[in-house]
Amino acid sequence: MRTTEETEGFDGEASNTSMISGASSPYQPTTEPVHSRNVFGGIVCDMEYLKSYLGILKVVEVVLSLIGFICIETIMMCSPCGGVYFFEFVSCSALVVTGVLLLIFCLNIHTKVPHVNWSLTDLVNTGASTLFFFLSSLVLACINHNTGAEIAAVIFGFLVTVVYGINTLLAVRKWRRGAGCQGVAQASDYIRARTASRGEVEPRPELA
Template sequence: MADFPGKVNTQTSAAASQQGNIKMAVDVSFVRTIPAILMMAETVVGLLVWSLMASIHIFHPAIGWVMFVSVTLWLLTIVLFCMLLFGVHHKLPSVPWPLAVLVFNGVAAFLYLTAFITTAAVASDYYWTWAYGHMVAAAVFGCIVTVGYGASAFFSYTMWRGNDGNAAGSTVPV
C-alpha cells in the first residue's frame, strides 16, 4: 500500500484539462445533402401539421392520433438531425446507422400516411365549422410530410444497399 501513489499517473490529458468543455464538431457539409434538406423540410412542415391540429379545440380520437404521430416524429426528426449534424453517429460505431435511419424513415412514412388519411377522412365531418380549413391544411401538409419521409426512406435504402447491405456499417446516409 505504501507504493500505491508511485504507481498512479496523475497527469491529465488536454481534453480533460478543458474543465468539462465538450467540443462538438458540426458537420456543415451534412446540411448541404439531400437527406439533410429533406429532414429540415420534414421538421418545418411537420411543425405546421401539429400546430394546425393543436389549434382545433375539438375532441376526436382521430385528432389525438394525428397529434401523437406528428409531435412524436417531429421531435425524433429533430433529435436524429442533431445527432447527424454534430457527428454523434461517429461516436457510436456499433449502431448500424444506415439501417437505423432506413427503418426510422420507413416507419415515419407509414405513420404519417395513416395520420394524413385519418385527417382527410375526419375533415369532412367538420365541413360547416371553422375547423374544416385547419384540418384540410393539416391533411395537405401531412401528405407533403409523408412524401418527404418516403423520399428519405428511398435515399436511406440506396445508402444502405450501397453498403452491400452491411447493416454494421458506420456511415450515415448523407
C-alpha cells in the same frame, strides 16, 4: 543562559532539517497547469451534411411535421376526435425522433457511437414515419369537420408523407451500400484468415 552563537547554530540546524524533510517529502508542490476537460470537444456542425440531400430532407421533414402539429393543436373542438388524436401523436413523434436524428447527424455524434447501425436506424424512422403519416392524414381527411386547421393539417400531412417517402428511398440505397461494403470486408477477412491458416499447416509426409 545560551549565547547568541549557540542560538544561531540551533536555528541553522533547524532550517537545514526542515529543508531536508521538505525535499524528501513525497508531497511536492507542482507548477504544472491543470487542463480542464472539454465534454463537448470535437462536436462541430457538419455543414456538408446540411447541404446534402439527406440533410435537406431532414430539415424539411422537421419543419413540415412542426407545422402539421401546430395546425392540429389549434383545433379546440372535435367529435369524433380519433383522427385528430392519431394525427397529433404521429406528427409529434415524427418531429421529436427526426429532430433528434438531425442533431445526431449534423453534429457528427453518430461517429462517436459506432456500434449503432445509424443507417438502419434512419431507414426504420423514415419508413415508419411515411406509413403512419399517410395513415393519419388519410384518416383525418375522411373524418373531419371541414375546418381550416384540419384541412391545413391534412395538406401538410400528405406533403411530409411524400418527403418521408423520398427520404426512405435514399435511406434504403445508403443502407444497402453500407451493407454491401460490410459484406465485402467480412468476406475479405474470411479469405485472409483461411489463407493464413492454410499457410500455417505443415504438409503431410508421403506414405512409404
